Amino acid sequence: MRTLQQHPGDFALLCCVVLLLPLLSHGADIPLGSTLSPGNSASWSSPNNTFSLSFTPSPTSPALFVAAITYAGGVPVWSAGAGAAIDSRGSLRLTSDGDLQLVNGSGAVLWSSNTGGQGVAAAAVQESGNLVLKNSTAILWQSFDHPTDTVVVSQNFTTRMNLTSGPYIFAIDENSGNLTLRWTSGSNTVTYFNMGYSTGSKTLSSPTLTIQTNGLVFLTDDGQPASPALVAYSSNYGESGDMVRFLRLDADGNFRAYSSARGSGAAPEQWSAVSDQCRVFGYCGNMGVCSYNGTSPVCGCPSRNFELSNPSNPRGGCKRKVDLQSCPGNSTMLQLDNTQFLTYPPEAINETFFVGITACRLNCLFVSSCVASTAPSDGSGLCFLKISSFASAYQSAALPSTSFVKVCFPGIPNPPPSPSR
Numbered sequence: 226m227r228t229l230q231q232h233p234g235d236f237a238l239l240c241c242v243v244l245l246l247p248l249l250s251h252g253a254d255i256p257l258g259s260t261l262s263p264g265n266s267a268s269w270s271s272p273n274n275t276f277s278l279s280f281t282p283s284p285t286s287p288a289l290f291v292a293a294i295t296y297a298g299g300v301p302v303w304s305a306g307a308g309a310a311i312d313s314r315g316s317l318r319l320t321s322d323g324d325l326q327l328v329n330g331s332g333a334v335l336w337s338s339n340t341g342g343q344g345v346a347a348a349a350v351q352e353s354g355n356l357v358l359k360n361s362t363a364i365l366w367q368s369f370d371h372p373t374d375t376v377v378v379s380q381n382f383t384t385r386m387n388l389t390s391g392p393y394i395f396a397i398d399e400n401s402g403n404l405t406l407r408w409t410s411g412s413n414t415v416t417y418f419n420m421g422y423s424t425g426s427k428t429l430s431s432p433t434l435t436i437q438t439n440g441l442v443f444l445t446d447d448g449q450p451a452s453p454a455l456v457a458y459s460s461n462y463g464e465s466g467d468m469v470r471f472l473r474l475d476a477d478g479n480f481r482a483y484s485s486a487r488g489s490g491a492a493p494e495q496w497s498a499v500s501d502q503c504r505v506f507g508y509c510g511n512m513g514v515c516s517y518n519g520t521s522p523v524c525g526c527p528s529r530n531f532e533l534s535n536p537s538n539p540r541g542g543c544k545r546k547v548d549l550q551s552c553p554g555n556s557t558m559l560q561l562d563n564t565q566f567l568t569y570p571p572e573a574i575n576e577t578f579f580v581g582i583t584a585c586r587l588n589c590l591f592v593s594s595c596v597a598s599t600a601p602s603d604g605s606g607l608c609f610l611k612i613s614s615f616a617s618a619y620q621s622a623a624l625p626s627t628s629f630v631k632v633c634f635p636g637i638p639n640p641p642p643s644p645s646r
């Protein structure tokens with residue numbers, strides 16, 4: 226546990242050092258009234274410069290900037306406002322009444338710690354990577370309680386928190402203590418990873434996920450600190466050295482453990498929650514089909530009746546060349562062998578049938594809202610109709626599933642897979 230207290234004398238001294246050296250606040254407390262902006266290259270750093278808070282170009286729009294805490298070498302672990310981006314005239318400011326605010330060039334406050342008037346006397350970036358707002362005796366707000374997509378060593382991830390990345394959310398289910406990964410779009414939610422880890426107790430009172438310095442990932446419970454459940458081993462388990470370990474919900478919807486050697490800027494993967502990336506719902510976008518080319522997941526379309534929605538982004542899904550409502554003739558069900566439309570429990574019960582392959586095809590053809598149907602052929606005899614506006618598919622020679630996609634007549638199959646696969 227990190228000490229939450231410090232001596233009032235040190236506090237006052239650090240304040241003065243900072244006032245003399247406003248741009249070089251290595252490890253010192255950041256006084257009220259301090260400001261970071263993309264224009265100056267200032268940063269707020271931890272005592273040994275292990276972590277620092279500064280503006281970095283937004284990964285999605287490089288002309289804009291994100292206020293991020295990065296590990297030495299450049300691996301980001303937190304950002305103000307979950308990656309909210311400001312223009313070059315904006316700033317991150319610690320107001321005189323103790324509120325930390327991300328402000329864009331127009332003066333609009335895009336994010337705030339909501340700590341104004343609560344007695345905050347200074348900010349600091351700790352050696353652990355935790356950004357704290359504090360008075361002389363206590364921490365009043367900490368970034369560790371408001372994670373964005375990453376959890377580092379010594380950070381507690383609890384049921385009150387979630388990690389987000391695009392349409393993806395990682396959370397601990399507060400009732401079961403299960404680790405969950407969800408895809409959301411509007412009112413649609415699909416839970417594509419839902420895993421329970423036994424801690425020896427039937428009900429978890431306050432499950433907490435942590436990654437240890439040795440690379441083990443544990444789920445602990447307040448009531449049962451002596452019996453943590455092992456969630457994962459990092460593949461470089463036990464390796465030590467000047468490195469940071471962390472868990473991250475990646476933009477591809479997978480949840481992974483990483484380690485990064487100080488100064489390297491690189492973070493090799495050590496474990497992933499979903500071992501088969503093609504089983505991450507929505508990875509290839511709407512009507513996209515995930516398959517493997519060698520060991521890499523690649524995205525394509527169900528048939529030549531479709532094309533990529535955005536040719537420069539295969540993950541952006543597929544669109545029909547001709548809408549079903551505009552078919553010049555009638556529509557038909559094109560058979561896709563070794564293909565499954567991903568179906569995670571609980572699939573809407575009225576879209577599930579116990580029927581054979583032929584009926585699976587015909588049932589969809591005659592339900593006007595159905596866009597595809599899939600028979601897992603796993604012995605269950607089930608057929609799932611895809612009614613919702615979003616469908617995510619997986620194709621592999623190893624899959625026994627047969628699917629059907631509704632297209633304007635005639636259906637034009639994709640060319641056969643290249644002989645390299």
Ligand SMILES: *[C@@H]1O[C@H](CO)[C@@H](O)[C@H](O)[C@H]1NC(C)=O
Pocket residue numbers: 226227355369379380381
């Ligand atoms: C994490 O939880 C442990 C055990 O409850 C606690 O001692 C520690 O202070 C917590 N760490 C942070 C940064 O909140």
Ligand SMILES: *[C@@H]1O[C@H](CO)[C@@H](O)[C@H](O)[C@H]1NC(C)=O
Pocket residue numbers: 272273352
């Ligand atoms: C900073 O580094 C020095 C030398 O490696 C070490 O002794 C000290 O404990 C470190 N300080 C913190 C706060 O980790």
Ligand SMILES: *[C@@H]1O[C@H](CO)[C@@H](O)[C@H](O)[C@H]1NC(C)=O
Pocket residue numbers: 311312329330331332333335
């Ligand atoms: C600042 O943010 C506000 C609110 O999001 C937005 O309306 C405004 O256009 C932004 N200004 C700049 C310069 O980005």
Ligand SMILES: *[C@@H]1O[C@H](CO)[C@@H](O)[C@H](O)[C@H]1NC(C)=O
Pocket residue numbers: 344360361362363365
């Ligand atoms: C610091 O904040 C804590 C929690 O609000 C409060 O109990 C304590 O009295 C404050 N200390 C000072 C010196 O203001």
Ligand SMILES: *[C@@H]1O[C@H](CO)[C@@H](O)[C@H](O)[C@H]1NC(C)=O
Pocket residue numbers: 385386387394
């Ligand atoms: C994620 O957590 C934040 C803060 O706890 C909460 O406001 C938000 O609703 C959560 N989002 C989801 C999708 O659960």
Ligand SMILES: *[C@@H]1O[C@H](CO)[C@@H](O)[C@H](O)[C@H]1NC(C)=O
Pocket residue numbers: 401403419420421422
């Ligand atoms: C928790 O995960 C287990 C699989 O590990 C699953 O069988 C169970 O149904 C899940 N519980 C809930 C409430 O989702």
Ligand SMILES: *[C@@H]1O[C@H](CO)[C@@H](O)[C@H](O)[C@H]1NC(C)=O
Pocket residue numbers: 518519521523645
């Ligand atoms: C896999 O896909 C990439 C890019 O789409 C391509 O450059 C590469 O040649 C493919 N590899 C194989 C083994 O087909």
Ligand SMILES: *[C@@H]1O[C@H](CO)[C@@H](O)[C@H](O)[C@H]1NC(C)=O
Pocket residue numbers: 554555556557
């Ligand atoms: C499609 O149209 C052809 C010719 O009009 C007809 O023979 C066939 O039964 C139709 N198929 C369906 C599924 O309606």
Ligand SMILES: *[C@@H]1O[C@H](CO)[C@@H](O)[C@H](O)[C@H]1NC(C)=O
Pocket residue numbers: 573575576612
């Ligand atoms: C399935 O049931 C839901 C809610 O009960 C309803 O909104 C939906 O339209 C139904 N789907 C079909 C295909 O009947």
